[in-house]
Amino acid sequence: MEQRVTYGQEVITREIDEIAEVVGNQLTEEMKEKAKKIALDYFGQNINTDPQTLARASFYIALKEYKCDAEKSVGTLINNNGKQNHWWLYVVPIVEKRLGRK
Amino acid sequence: MLVTGPPDNGRDEYLEVALPELQKHGKIGYHHVFDYMKKIAPSCGVSSLKRENVFDVPRAKIYEIRNKAFSQIIEKIEDSSNNIEIVSTPCVFKAPIRGDYYDGIVEGLTIEIMKSLNPNLLMFFIDDLLKVRTRVNEDSQKSKLDRKLKDLAEWRELSLKIAQDYAHARVLQAKAKSVFLGFIIFAKQHPTSTFVDLLLGKKPRIYLSYHITGQSDFKDVQRFMNKLKTSFVCIDPYAIKDWQIVNAYDKAIGENKKEVIMKTEETDGKITTDRLSLKETQEAIDLIRSQIVERDFEIIANVHATVVYHRSETPSYGVMVEVFHSANVVLRPVYVLYPFKVRLSPFFEHYIKPGNMVQGEKVLRMEDALVRKLRKEYKNWSTGPYT
Numbered sequence: 001m002e003q004r005v006t007y008g009q010e011v012i013t014r015e016i017d018e019i020a021e022v023v024g025n026q027l028t029e030e031m032k033e034k035a036k037k038i039a040l041d042y043f044g045q046n047i048n049t050d051p052q053t054l055a056r057a058s059f060y061i062a063l064k065e066y067k068c069d070a071e072k073s074v075g076t077l078i079n080n081n082g083k084q085n086h087w088w089l090y091v092v093p094i095v096e097k098r099l100g101r102k
Numbered sequence: 103m104l105v106t107g108p109p110d111n112g113r114d115e116y117l118e119v120a121l122p123e124l125q126k127h128g129k130i131g132y133h134h135v136f137d138y139m140k141k142i143a144p145s146c147g148v149s150s151l152k153r154e155n156v157f158d159v160p161r162a163k164i165y166e167i168r169n170k171a172f173s174q175i176i177e178k179i180e181d182s183s184n185n186i187e188i189v190s191t192p193c194v195f196k197a198p199i200r201g202d203y204y205d206g207i208v209e210g211l212t213i214e215i216m217k218s219l220n221p222n223l224l225m226f227f228i229d230d231l232l233k234v235r236t237r238v239n240e241d242s243q244k245s246k247l248d249r250k251l252k253d254l255a256e257w258r259e260l261s262l263k264i265a266q267d268y269a270h271a272r273v274l275q276a277k278a279k280s281v282f283l284g285f286i287i288f289a290k291q292h293p294t295s296t297f298v299d300l301l302l303g304k305k306p307r308i309y310l311s312y313h314i315t316g317q318s319d320f321k322d323v324q325r326f327m328n329k330l331k332t333s334f335v336c337i338d339p340y341a342i343k344d345w346q347i348v349n350a351y352d353k354a355i356g357e358n359k360k361e362v363i364m365k366t367e368e369t370d371g372k373i374t375t376d377r378l379s380l381k382e383t384q385e386a387i388d389l390i391r392s393q394i395v396e397r398d399f400e401i402i403a404n405v406h407a408t409v410v411y412h413r414s415e416t417p418s419y420g421v422m423v424e425v426f427h428s429a430n431v432v433l434r435p436v437y438v439l440y441p442f443k444v445r446l447s448p449f450f451e452h453y454i455k456p457g458n459m460v461q462g463e464k465v466l467r468m469e470d471a472l473v474r475k476l477r478k479e480y481k482n483w484s485t486g487p488y489t
Contacts, residue, residue, distance in 0.1 A: 048453060050431045060274070074274065086266075089273045090403040090432045094484045 005043075008051040012039045015055035019080050023073050028066070035062035042095050049091075056080070056088035057095050103301055104219055106211055107227035108254075108261040109192040110237045112290050116227070117190060120294040127302060128185030133178070135191035135210070138171035146170065161202040165209075172215050186301060189219060193226075193261035196253070209264075216268040223301065224272070226265045229290040230343045231255060231390065232364060232376045251347075251378065252386035255393065262287070266400070284404045287397055289341035299335040306480045307405040308334045309398075309434075311424040313414045314345055322465070326411050326439070329473050334480075337405060339398050344390050351383045398424060403432045406485040409476070412440040417447060429453040435483050439472050441465040 013036060020032050039058035043049055056077045063070035078086045107113060114134065124130050136153075143151035146167050148159050156164065179187045192210040197203040216224075231254050238249045269285030284307070286300060299305050308330060312323050320340070330336045343366060350364040362383045364376045398420075402408055408428035410421055428434040430453065438459040440446055451459070460472045 046433075048430050049433060053431055071274075074271065078270075086270055087399075087403060087431050089270050092274060094433045097484055 005047055008043055008047060008049075009040060011051035012036065012043060012055045012058075015052050015080070016059055019056065019059050019077060022076050022080060023063075027068065031062055031066045031068070034065065035059045038062060038095065038099065042098060050087075052083075053085060053088045053091055054095070056085060057091040060088065060092055061096060061099075103186060103188050103223040103225065104216065104221035105188060105190045105225045105227050106193045106261070106265055107225075108234070108258045109195055109210075110234050110241065111227055111229040112233070112237070113190060113192075113227045116290055116294070116297070117188070120297045121188075123294050124186065124298050124301060127298065129183065131179065131182050131184040131187040133175045133187065133189045135168070135171050135175070135189065138174055139167050142167050142170045142174065157197045157203060157208075161208065168210070169215070172218065176218055188301075189221070193264045194257070196257055207260075211264060213264075213268050213271075223303065224265060224269050224285045225300070226262060226285070226287045227290065228258060228287065228342060230366070231258070231347065231386075232343075232366070233290075236376075250385065251382050252389065255386045255389040259389065259393065262397075285400075286337070286404055287401050289338075291341035291343075292338065295331065296335060296337075299331075305333060305335045306407065306483070306486070307337060308476075309337050309339070309402050309405045309408045309424070309428070310411060311339070311408055311421050312411040313416075313418045313421060314340055315349070315418065315420065317413075322413055323411055326469050329469055330409070330476070333473070333477050337401055339401065342397070344394050347383065347390055348387070348394070351380075351387050354380055354383075395423075399427050399431075402428050402434060405434065406480065406483055407435040407437065407476070409472070410436065410438040410440075412438055412442075412446070415442050415444060417450065422450060425450065425453050429455075434485055435479075437472060437476060439465075439468055441468055 016032060016035050016039065020027050020035075035055075035058045038061055039051075039054050042058070043051060043054055060070055060073070060077055063073055074089075077088065078084065105113060105117065117132070121130060121132060140151045143149070146163060148163060148167065151159065151167065159167075175189055179189075194210055195208040197206050197208050199206040231251060234254050235249065235251060238254065265285070272285070286307070288297070288300070300307070310323070310327060310330070312320075323338075323340075327336050327338065346364050346366060347362070350362045353359075354362045360380050362378045362380055364378070366374050366376070368374060402424060408424060410425060412421065425436055425438075429436045436454055436458060438446075438454055440459060440461045441463060442461070443463060445451070445461075446459075460468045460475070462468050
């Protein structure tokens with residue numbers, strides 16, 4: 001169990017760092033940390049969640065909160081470094097709801 | 103609401119039957135885009151636009167007529183007092199490759215048009231590939247086109263991509279003025295009552311997962327589906343019969359046959375037989391197989407919960423992966439009905455929340471118990487639409 005948690009946390013951190021690099025250097029460290037916090041908090045309570053999908057959903061939520069142009073980053077988030085994943089779109093509302101942001 | 107999909111999938115004939123049923127629930131506006139185009143064509147210099155001559159008209163002119171048709175539809179909808187407005191058109195057409203139509207593609211819809219329409223439900227309407235093939239072959243205009251199974255599968259894929267691109271952008275605009283109820287891939291074999299329930303948007307949507315491979319009798323699934331329907335919209339993955347092509351192809355390969363024979367039981371109980379060459383099926387089979395998986399995943403992402411009717415003691419790859427996708431990837435609640443004494447594999451149980459599995463031996467009672475449970479719990483699902 002502990003091993004799986006650590007692995008999931010690693011995937012989340014790596015995924016958010018990678019996306020941040022692709023999206024651009026206008027992103028602050030603070031925003032990146034916010035995205036990681038959203039993902040890791042949710043993952044802590046739901047360890048069966050796919051970490052890559054959760055990382056991308058959390059990144060999008062953090063982008064919105066920091067008033068970055070989140071819409072422009074949707075394509076990058078779907079196709080990060082050639083790794084396709086559009087399922088995070090469907091996870092955004094669920095994570096937001098859990099965080100009490102909706 | 104926008105109903106779209108690849109052409110020749112029986113969308114219009116289905117709507118003809120479903121609309122009177124829907125009209126019992128309120129005032130309905132129905133806008134068939136090509137009918138508007140035919141009326142507008144003379145004002146754009148095309149004296150008579152018909153299905154037969156549509157590809158003789160230059161592409162730019164067709165797009166001009168199409169755009170005017172949509173503008174007129176949007177104006178009408180804005181001035182309308184109907185409860186529901188339905189706009190119906192194919193996503194993309196395949197034209198004979200000649201002259202202006204050098205790439206053989208004509209867009210029935212674009213992202214910009216969909217943005218202007220701003221539908222709160224996008225339905226991607228499909229029929230079995232074999233039925234589409236029969237329709238296309240019977241259609242004199244389309245018979246000028248390449249009509250192999252692979253082309254039809256590619257046509258479906260291309261259409262889906264256009265609809266998906268728009269739908270995915272809309273999913274993230276949940277806070278927008280109008281609520282986006284969703285994007286549903288809808289198979290023609292569903293009863294019209296399911297279509298009506300989807301449109302009314304009052305019942306939560308459920309994806310019913312069950313063993314398909316190697317099974318022939320689905321009466322128990324049908325019975326359970328009927329129970330669910332009183333409170334939920336039940337999306338049935340087997341309403342599209344691509345599996346039959348996969349199974350018939352595998353059988354032909356196993357028996358060294360040059361022909362793939364598919365027998366389908368129609369809703370009226372009649373059996374129809376389709377025959378395809380091994381070569382034609384072989385060219386399409388990879389695409390058909392991948393579409394089965396991708397399509398079911400997309401449907402799961404657009405329902406509120408997944409319910410597994412685990413009608414066999416043996417595992418099913420399809421059911422397992424659907425559970426994994428629901429619970430692990432798109433975070434949908436998963437419920438299981440398992441009418442056997444022996445426990446399921448721990449790998450399967452791992453993904454089911456404690457309490458969400460109804461297990462025992464009295465199947466009818468268990469079905470009722472699960473429906474009661476779903477009715478009690480759906481309000482707490484995290485997947486409800488934003489309001």
